Amino acid sequence: MPPAIIFDLDGTLIDSVPDIHASVDQAFAPYGAAPFSRAEIQHFVGRGAPNLIQRASEARGLPTEGPDHDRLLAEFLAIYEGAQALTTLYPGVETALETLQHHGLRLGICTNKPLAPTRAVLAHFGLDRFFPVVIGGDSLAVKKPDPAPLLKAMVRLGGGPMIFVGDSEVDAETAKNAEVPFLLYTEGYRKGPVDQMYHTATFDDFLTLPRLVAAVSASAAP
Known part of the structure; x- marks a missing residue:
């Protein structure tokens, strides 16, 4: 899988x-x-x-x-909930998602943003087509860094191996708590040095993400 x-x-x-x-x-x-x-x-x-x-x-x-x-x-x-006019996609995001989806990878969202504005902004950018599973900050009784939202997303995507992609200390702690590989996007909202955060690998360009995912998947394979 x-x-x-x-x-x-x-x-x-x-x-x-x-x-x-x-x-x-x-x-x-x-x-x-x-x-x-x-x-x-x-x-x-x-x-x-x-x-x-x-x-x-x-x-x-x-x-x-x-x-x-x-x-x-x-x-x-x-x-x-209706505020999207000032929000922007990071460069290369849509191309990376298209490539991952083309290669048959299952994609999901796990965010602490409330579900309604999450769905609204995904629809605004046309990204909702990539994500059959979306877990928001109010989808469960707990939020990240509790691993439950991330594990819920994995179950809803059918289980099996998982990689989490995020930008912050909260995301790093969530991945560590869930015991899954974590790819750290270094151009986001982290507050401290990269070397003090749990991560499997880092990237600063979304166009490199599909190759990085392939390499991490290969190294994790039995």
Whole structure:
């Protein structure tokens, strides 16, 4: 059975921080919050929308729990679900996915982004055709780095061998917890040095990914 290749989304296939940034600023403005920098928002990204809004609230001295906080999170999600105008694909992503699919590899998504905006942005870029299985941050009771979402995606793709592709410390920890090979995209949202992260191999150009997948699959074969 060919391996399943499961991808993270934000910072891996798409640069979504500009839309996340704009959506956070729009949601927080009515509360008198000063605008955020891109660097602030990118530092908060990776562990799901509730964590993002909690950390942004802490940074602006707003409540981090209770009805007001819940309302702010709901307002952010309502804004962000339709926010794709500022998001871009990383170079070579579509070509790489077409090549992997052409070679019969099973493709899936495992992200901490909520499922509704995940599906919306995949449809916006026409990437939904590649991914019969999509696990979002609210698909299960737990999120990455718990391995359960990644393992759920693998099961839904039919089981067998799997490779996880991501960009961050959260993704690296998820792959380690699931005991699967991890391909680290080095141009995404990681916060620390590559050599301090669990990984099987690294890449900075999606056009090289199909060859890298083939090499990792061959080395993992019994």
